[in-house]
Every structure is written in C-alpha cells, then in structure tokens.
Amino acid sequence: DVQMTQSPYNLAASPGESVSINCKASKSISKYLAWYQQKPGKANKLLIYDGSTLQSGIPSRFSGSGSGTDFTLTIRSLEPEDFGLYYCQQHNEYPTFGGGTKLELK
Amino acid sequence: QVTLKESGPGMLQPSKTLSLTCSFSGFSLSTSGMVVSWIRQPSGKSLEWLAAIDWDGDKYYNPSLKSRLTVSKDTSNTQVFLKITSVDIADTATYYCARSYYSGTYVMDAWGQGASVTVSS
Numbered sequence: 001d002v003q004m005t006q007s008p009y010n011l012a013a014s015p016g017e018s019v020s021i022n023c024k025a026s027k028s029i030s031k032y033l034a035w036y037q038q039k040p041g042k043a044n045k046l047l048i049y050d051g052s053t054l055q056s057g058i059p060s061r062f063s064g065s066g067s068g069t070d071f072t073l074t075i076r077s078l079e080p081e082d083f084g085l086y087y088c089q090q091h092n093e094y095p096t097f098g099g100g101t102k103l104e105l106k
Numbered sequence: 107q108v109t110l111k112e113s114g115p116g117m118l119q120p121s122k123t124l125s126l127t128c129s130f131s132g133f134s135l136s137t138s139g140m141v142v143s144w145i146r147q148p149s150g151k152s153l154e155w156l157a158a159i160d161w162d163g164d165k166y167y168n169p170s171l172k173s174r175l176t177v178s179k180d181t182s183n184t185q186v187f188l189k190i191t192s193v194d195i196a197d198t199a200t201y202y203c204a205r206s207y208y209s210g211t212y213v214m215d216a217w218g219q220g221a222s223v224t225v226s227s
Contacts, residue, residue: 001169034213043110044202044217049209087153091212094168095143095155 002026002090006098012106013078021073021101023066023088032092033071035064038100039084048073049091075103108132110142110203110218117224124190124223128203135161135183141206142186143214144177146199153202159186160211193225 003026013019023033031051038044046055048064051071061076075082083105088098110130118124128142135142143158157177158166165177176189190197201221204214 032210034209036214041219043219044204044214046209046213046215049213053209055209055215089153089155089212089214091210094166095145095212097153097155099152 002029002093002096004088004090004096004098006086006088006101008101009099010102010104012104014106015078015080017078018074018076019078019103020075021086021088021103023071023073023098025069025071025090028068029090029092031067032090033064033066034089034091035062035073036087036089037082037084038087044087047086080105108205108216110205110216112201112203112218112221114201114221114223116222117226118193119227120194120225121192124188124193124197124225126188126190126201126203126221126223128186128188128218130184130186130203130205130218133205133207135159135179135186137161137207139207141211142179143204143206143212144186144188145202145204145214146197147202147220148196148199154199155212156190157188158206158211166211195225197223198225199223 005024034049035047052064114126140161144156159177204217
C-alpha cells in the first residue's frame, strides 16, 4: 500500500495569513491526491482532487499542487472557518490517508 | 441534497460481529459510476479506508482487513451495509460512509457524520 506522510503536524496562523500543508507519498501516485477538511460536528469536506482540481463550491483561496510523490495544499488569506484538521488521501489505488494537520488559530 | 447517515450498535463485545448501515438520500447507488465507501477513524487518529461497493455491485476491500469485511447493498439502492467479524478493542472508532461519483471511484465527495463504535467487554 501507499504510505502518506503529512507535514507539519500542527500549524498556527492568523486570519488573513497564507499557509501550506505538505503531503508525501511513498511511491508515485501521478496526480491522484485529494485533500479533505475535518471539523467537529460537521461532515468531512472534499476540497481538492486530482492534485489541483477544486471541488465544486470550495472557495478559490484553496489550491493544490504537485505530482508524483510530493503535493501541497495552500490556503491564501485564511478565514476564521478554515481552522480545523486537514487530511491528504491518495486515490491512485485503494485509498490511504495522511496523518493529518491541525490548523489552529494563533 | 446528498445526505448519508451511519447507524450501528454503539457498543459491542470482543469477538462479535459488527454490523453497520449507511442510509442515504439524494442519489441512487444504481446510477452508473456511483460508489459508497466505508472509512473509520479511531479517536485522535487518522482515517482508514475499509471497503467500497459500486453501482454494479462490485466490491473493493482494504487488503489488510479483507478477511474480516463484507460490504453489501440493498435491492432498493438506498442503503449500504458493512460487517466486520471478530472485532477487538482496536476496532473502536468512528465509522463513516461516503459517496464517490463525479471525481473518481476513491474521491469521497459527500460524507456522513459518522457512527461511534466501542468494543469493550
């Protein structure tokens, strides 16, 4: 199976700032990487798939980049509702997830 | 509006069989390309994909758990089920079901809120 390693584990930022979360696959997954947001009491939300395709309804301040083994989720101009947990997931073969990144308010 | 809701026993004893139901609305599993997956998350840990079933009845399993898992769907294509045999404490988790459709078999574009399951004697 494909191991997914996310970094950083924790990230503290303020509204208006930009942040990046990294995800590394143990082998090439081409472009097949998705990003999800998880918040307490809410259903998990798909943000990006195929590495850089923005899911319908997701604000354009979210963007994804990368291919092969290295991927990045960037959130520009953080809004208060962006704080939470973020997971990467490869969808090249049976799915595996990264360990998660907690985005906290500084 | 697409909604999914998981239900389960809440608590069960080690060695028993866990039965979970995913009830959904806003789509039909008979639609070509539709897939429903099961994913779980132990408290404070990451997500683990377990199994999926597609519109054609094809089933997909996590290789590390395949011998213990059975995924199925009902004939009305509005519910999906998951059975996990011989549970132990390590199966304690929140269990989610999720749909994949527009974006690929394993891109989950709608999730339920999860059902908590505790395995304890």
